[in-house]
Amino acid sequence: MIEVKNVSKKYGRKAVLHNVSFIAKRGEITALIGINGVGKTTVLKMIANLTPLSGGEIKIDGSTLSPKGYETLTFIPDVIPMPPSMTIDKAIVFMRDFYKSWNDERANELVKFFKLDRAAKIADLSKGNTAKVNLLLGLSLDTHYVLMDEPFSGIDIFSREQITDLFSSGFLEDRGVIITTHEINDIEHLIDKVVFLDEGRVLKQFDTEEMRLAEGKSIEDVMREVYQS
Ligand SMILES: Nc1ncnc2c1ncn2[C@@H]1O[C@H](COP(=O)(O)OP(=O)(O)OP(=O)(O)O)[C@@H](O)[C@H]1O
Numbered sequence: 508m509i510e511v512k513n514v515s516k517k518y519g520r521k522a523v524l525h526n527v528s529f530i531a532k533r534g535e536i537t538a539l540i541g542i543n544g545v546g547k548t549t550v551l552k553m554i555a556n557l558t559p560l561s562g563g564e565i566k567i568d569g570s571t572l573s574p575k576g577y578e579t580l581t582f583i584p585d586v587i588p589m590p591p592s593m594t595i596d597k598a599i600v601f602m603r604d605f606y607k608s609w610n611d612e613r614a615n616e617l618v619k620f621f622k623l624d625r626a627a628k629i630a631d632l633s634k635g636n637t638a639k640v641n642l643l644l645g646l647s648l649d650t651h652y653v654l655m656d657e658p659f660s661g662i663d664i665f666s667r668e669q670i671t672d673l674f675s676s677g678f679l680e681d682r683g684v685i686i687t688t689h690e691i692n693d694i695e696h697l698i699d700k701v702v703f704l705d706e707g708r709v710l711k712q713f714d715t716e717e718m719r720l721a722e723g724k725s726i727e728d729v730m731r732e733v734y735q736s
Pocket residue numbers: 518523541542543544545546547548549550
């Protein structure tokens with residue numbers, strides 16, 4: 508389980524997160540939702556130990572963050588972290604050489620799942636295929652947790668559908684997923700838990716199934732209530 512407890516963050520003198528707390532469990536998809544600039548990416552970067560906390564604490568399976576964290580979790584950013592001149596195949600070889608947790612079988616399955624051409628250069632990929640390669644590289648690591656920053660951002664409906672299918676496929680089974688998005692429609696039915704952020708604060712968080720049963724409301728219904736009130 509990932510426990511984010513009273514976390515705050517300042518960039519210089521600018522406070523961007525204030526007392527953010529939530530829990531994300533394995534086997535569940537937790538969505539961090541909020542408009543641009545509310546601090547969603549910063550939360551993911553802090554969990555991935557890529558930027559220091561200004562206050563509070565983050566624990567992963569009971570342990571505080573350490574440089575070894577990359578063996579427990581994968582951070583999939585919204586831009587591809589590979590040189591544009593590399594082919595997909597070379598990127599796979601690079602990841603395989605670098606990470607002990609690389610799972611080649613899963614990588615091959617994901618290449619097929621996304622119908623990618625291994626000989627294609629990163630620079631020549633469409634936005635949708637770039638997002639898919641990013642997911643392929645991240646999800647081929649055997650980690651318990653996956654952090655995805657805006658995997659649907661700026662891509663067409665067909666790529667979005669393929670990425671949505673990924674969420675109901677076995678590739679994420681038993682893993683804890685935290686996803687940031689402002690486009691919940693595609694995956695609304697797959698999200699287990701929602702954390703609404705606004706100006707660096709948690710406005711509301713809830714279990715989607717409980718909300719549906721108790722109040723008959725979808726994520727979008729609650730979103731309208733929370734952000735339009
Ligand atoms: N390295 C940095 N230095 C200074 N300010 C930063 C840095 N990174 C982010 N910020 C600021 O922190 C705030 C939160 O940014 P963050 O990227 O976490 O938001 P976000 O909700 O993920 O936004 P988006 O949806 O646009 O990705 C913004 O005001 C941003 O300008």
